[in-house]
Amino acid sequence: MRKIVLTGASGGLGLVIAQNLLNEGYFVHLIGNKNTSKLQLIHSKFLATSKVYSVDFSKTSDFTELVNEIGQIDGLVHTLGVSSADMSWKITSEEWNRVMHLNLTVPFQLTQAFTPQLRANKFGRIIFFSSIVAQKGFIGTSAYATSKSALIGLTRTLAVELINSGITVNCIAPGYMDKGMIEEVTDEYLKEILGLIPSKKLGDSTNIAHTVSYLLNEKASYINGQVLNVNGGLN
Ligand SMILES: NC(=O)c1ccc[n+]([C@@H]2O[C@H](COP(=O)([O-])OP(=O)(O)OC[C@H]3O[C@@H](n4cnc5c(N)ncnc54)[C@H](OP(=O)(O)O)[C@@H]3O)[C@@H](O)[C@H]2O)c1
Numbered sequence: 456m457r458k459i460v461l462t463g464a465s466g467g468l469g470l471v472i473a474q475n476l477l478n479e480g481y482f483v484h485l486i487g488n489k490n491t492s493k494l495q496l497i498h499s500k501f502l503a504t505s506k507v508y509s510v511d512f513s514k515t516s517d518f519t520e521l522v523n524e525i526g527q528i529d530g531l532v533h534t535l536g537v538s539s540a541d542m543s544w545k546i547t548s549e550e551w552n553r554v555m556h557l558n559l560t561v562p563f564q565l566t567q568a569f570t571p572q573l574r575a576n577k578f579g580r581i582i583f584f585s586s587i588v589a590q591k592g593f594i595g596t597s598a599y600a601t602s603k604s605a606l607i608g609l610t611r612t613l614a615v616e617l618i619n620s621g622i623t624v625n626c627i628a629p630g631y632m633d634k635g636m637i638e639e640v641t642d643e644y645l646k647e648i649l650g651l652i653p654s655k656k657l658g659d660s661t662n663i664a665h666t667v668s669y670l671l672n673e674k675a676s677y678i679n680g681q682v683l684n685v686n687g688g689l690n
Pocket residue numbers: 462463464465466467468469486487488489490491510511512513514533534535536537557584585586587588628629630631632633634635636637
């Protein structure tokens with residue numbers, strides 16, 4: 456049975472991904488922070504194939520204990536992410552650093568911590584989460600967009616460094632989906648966003664869950680270093 460670490464598992468997209476992976480027969484290490492009660496509900500239905508962790512990554516940069524507790528895995532899905540909205544000329548260095556730490560440094564360092572065992576095992580699947588916001592210019596998103604763009608560079612670099620160890624590294628860039636961060640936007644901004652999307656609809660989040668499964672599959676061994684846009688044509 457393939458074992459996967461899923462960060463951000465308690466978020467809007469994370470919950471959909473978690474449910475789908477468990478239905479497909481993966482063992483999933485479900486990592487959340489404040490909302491792990493949602494994960495306990497899923498765990499109660501998949502007692503033998505899931506484990507729940509509550510970790511505040513803003514307070515952690517040493518992953519040794521967590522990696523030892525989790526043990527051998529086959530893949531990492533970095534759904535963890537925080538949004539941030541402010542004009543570039545107003546954003547504080549504290550907020551900038553918070554966003555870079557959680558959106559970029561933590562996914563990188565967690566990947567680093569698991570890399571030796573994936574390399575030794577000659578198999579691995581690593582999936583980062585970027586965003587449409589990294590690919591277009593949206594007002595008030597400088598920190599978020601920068602962190603999510605950097606993940607694309609990280610994806611391409613790790614992809615070429617790790618492929619000879621049987622590890623693929625890819626990135627999913629969602630557009631505006633119907634779960635998660637979208638719940639934080641105002642009605643006015645939502646209307647604006649819908650106006651930009653060709654179908655005028657938010658994306659069904661199961662699209663993201665199926666893309667994760669597709670990339671994790673052993674048959675996806677030649678898909679490497681890619682950014683998969685799941686955005687309904689909002690390019
Ligand atoms: N939803 C979209 O439309 C969309 C679009 C583009 C890109 N994305 C990207 O897709 C990913 C998932 O998005 P989402 O909408 O599901 O986000 P979300 O609902 O806001 O969930 C965020 C997740 O990150 C976790 N998290 C936040 N701060 C944390 C911390 N300090 N330590 C540990 N975990 C922490 C949250 O845990 P708790 O809730 O337990 O605290 C939650 O599980 C993100 O990387 C996001 O940037 C989403």
